[in-house]
Amino acid sequence: MSGDEPYAAHDGALLLVLLLACLITVLPLTVHGIKRLIRAARRKETFTARSAAVLAWDATIAMYTWGLLHLFLLDDYARSQACRDSVGDKLSGYAPSFVPLHFGCRTSDGRVVEALIPSYINPAVAVLGVCSLVFTGLAIAHHKKDTDT
Numbered sequence: 001m002s003g004d005e006p007y008a009a010h011d012g013a014l015l016l017v018l019l020l021a022c023l024i025t026v027l028p029l030t031v032h033g034i035k036r037l038i039r040a041a042r043r044k045e046t047f048t049a050r051s052a053a054v055l056a057w058d059a060t061i062a063m064y065t066w067g068l069l070h071l072f073l074l075d076d077y078a079r080s081q082a083c084r085d086s087v088g089d090k091l092s093g094y095a096p097s098f099v100p101l102h103f104g105c106r107t108s109d110g111r112v113v114e115a116l117i118p119s120y121i122n123p124a125v126a127v128l129g130v131c132s133l134v135f136t137g138l139a140i141a142h143h144k145k146d147t148d149t
Contacts, residue, residue, distance in 0.1 A: 008094065008096070009076070009079060009094055009096050009103070010071055010096045010098065010103070014098070015068065015071060015072060016072070018068055018098070019065065019068045019069070019072055022061050022062075022064060022065035022068060023065060025061055026058060026061055026062050026065060029054055029055075029057060029058035029061065030055075030058050032054055033051055033054035033055035033058055034055075036048060036050060036051035036054060037051045037055075049135050049138035049139035049142050050139045050142075050143075052135040052138075052139075053132060053135035053136045053138070053139045056128060056131045056132040056135050057132045057136075059128045059132075060125055060128040060129050060131075060132050063121060063124045063125050063128055064101065064121075064125050066121065067101040067117050067118070067121040067122075067125070068101065070116050070117055070118065070121075071101075071103060071116060071117070074116060079094070079103065079115070079116060082105075082115040082116055083105035083113075083115045085115070086105050086113045086114075086115040087105050087107050087111075087113050087115075090107040090108045090109065091105055091106070091107065091108075092106050092107060092108045093105075093106040094106060095112045100122040100125070100126075101117050101121055101122060101125070102114060102117060102122070103115060103116040103117055
């Protein structure tokens with residue numbers, strides 16, 4: 001955002017591309033993760049890091065997609081109204097970002113208040129992302145152990 005565009009929001013084209021990419025990714029990951037769990041259950045395995053990794057990545061992307069939908073479904077007027085409801089007449093601009101997902105309302109005294117993205121989205125994405133990385137690491141370590149023996 002530049003000083004001459006204080007009310008610049010998220011780039012619409014990038015928002016649409018991210019949203020479509022996330023939506024296209026979530027369904028196949030969900031199906032793949034569930035298939036892996038069913039196969040593991042049939043083999044009487046109690047825990048599979050690969051299945052957990054797939055489903056954790058799926059949950060991370062799904063949560064981020066939920067946040068993107070909050071941005072996508074609101075037009076300029078609704079965004080403006082949400083900011084006015086949050087900060088009143090002190091609104092002096094927007095402070096958007098994709099990572100972390102944020103649509104802040106900048107006030108005349110310099111504060112930034114979140115207005116559109118639910119407060120649970122970014123912490124949930126962060127925790128799920130860490131879980132995804134841990135399970136992916138476990139799956140890689142387990143795979144290496146299987147191939148070494």
